[in-house]
Amino acid sequence: MILTARYLTKIYKPKMAMPWHPEPEPAIDRICFELGAGETLAIIGAAGSGKTTLARVLAGAETVTTGTLVMEGERVDAVSSDEYHRSIRMMFQDPSASLNPNLSIGRQLDSTLKLAISMPEADRKQRVLDTLQDVGLLHEHIDFYPDQLSSGLKHRVALARALITNPKVIIADESLSSVDVSVRAKLINLLLKLQRERDLSYIMITHDREIIEHMCDKLMVLQSGRTIEYGQVEQILNQPKEAYSRQLLAL
Numbered sequence: 204m205i206l207t208a209r210y211l212t213k214i215y216k217p218k219m220a221m222p223w224h225p226e227p228e229p230a231i232d233r234i235c236f237e238l239g240a241g242e243t244l245a246i247i248g249a250a251g252s253g254k255t256t257l258a259r260v261l262a263g264a265e266t267v268t269t270g271t272l273v274m275e276g277e278r279v280d281a282v283s284s285d286e287y288h289r290s291i292r293m294m295f296q297d298p299s300a301s302l303n304p305n306l307s308i309g310r311q312l313d314s315t316l317k318l319a320i321s322m323p324e325a326d327r328k329q330r331v332l333d334t335l336q337d338v339g340l341l342h343e344h345i346d347f348y349p350d351q352l353s354s355g356l357k358h359r360v361a362l363a364r365a366l367i368t369n370p371k372v373i374i375a376d377e378s379l380s381s382v383d384v385s386v387r388a389k390l391i392n393l394l395l396k397l398q399r400e401r402d403l404s405y406i407m408i409t410h411d412r413e414i415i416e417h418m419c420d421k422l423m424v425l426q427s428g429r430t431i432e433y434g435q436v437e438q439i440l441n442q443p444k445e446a447y448s449r450q451l452l453a454l
């Protein structure tokens with residue numbers, strides 16, 4: 204397994220705890236799953252069900268209160284956090300907001316790479332060019348600024364930023380929800396192509412039936428921080444156990 208989650212629980216501590224305040228409810232509560240190489244897990248749930256918290260915990264941006272994450276057989280706290288951050292990358296939801304408008308695409312990709320991996324400048328430049336090509340952008344795009352790119356191309360840059368460290372897992376938090384249908388279809392095909400070529404695993408937080416059906420192997424349904432269904436996509440789409448899942452999946 205690339206990634207195994209065992210009983211992940213996150214309780215956000217209130218900024219000012221008062222003795223008469225009840226203990227806060229967990230944002231995620233004993234979440235377990237297994238993700239193999241080249242597999243895709245979809246996570247769905249209503250607003251506030253814990254999807255973003257889970258994504259942030261998995262991306263190493265948030266600590267867990269209890270529970271264990273295991274990457275390729277090693278507990279994540281035993282793996283150096285640099286290595287973990289290189290291996291599990293988040294693809295940002297809104298590229299327009301996450302890209303710096305004042306920096307060229309090349310500079311932004313280079314600074315992400317520089318932070319994650321120590322390598323000579325010439326090798327970094329080559330990696331930036333290769334990654335642009337891998338996501339279907341041109342070498343010339345290295346000198347472009349975000350505002351000069353269409354929304355679809357900005358999504359490719361966001362993907363390039365996740366891909367540039369050669370990760371094993373990419374987490375996409377509603378990443379494709381804001382693009383129009385034809386652009387989304389191209390991005391889905393690109394993600395599938397990269398998955399085949401690199402044996403990449405994806406965790407897709409999405410409500411998009413098309414993405415769930417075409418891209419995902421497993422599905423987890425979250426409600427109030429808990430897993431209420433987890434299994435193969437086909438099985439849950441054909442026979443959801445819970446009315447809540449049926450509603451979310453519009454079945």
Ligand SMILES: Nc1ncnc2c1ncn2[C@@H]1O[C@H](COP(=O)(O)OP(=O)(O)OP(=O)(O)O)[C@@H](O)[C@H]1O
Nearest residue numbers: 215229230231248249250251252253254255256257
């Ligand atoms: N930084 C935080 N501090 C305190 N509570 C938080 C924090 N972030 C999230 N929560 C709470 O944790 C619970 C889960 O929130 P989370 O954002 O993970 O859900 P979500 O499913 O991603 O929701 P949405 O779809 O609206 O983004 C909610 O009750 C939320 O209020």
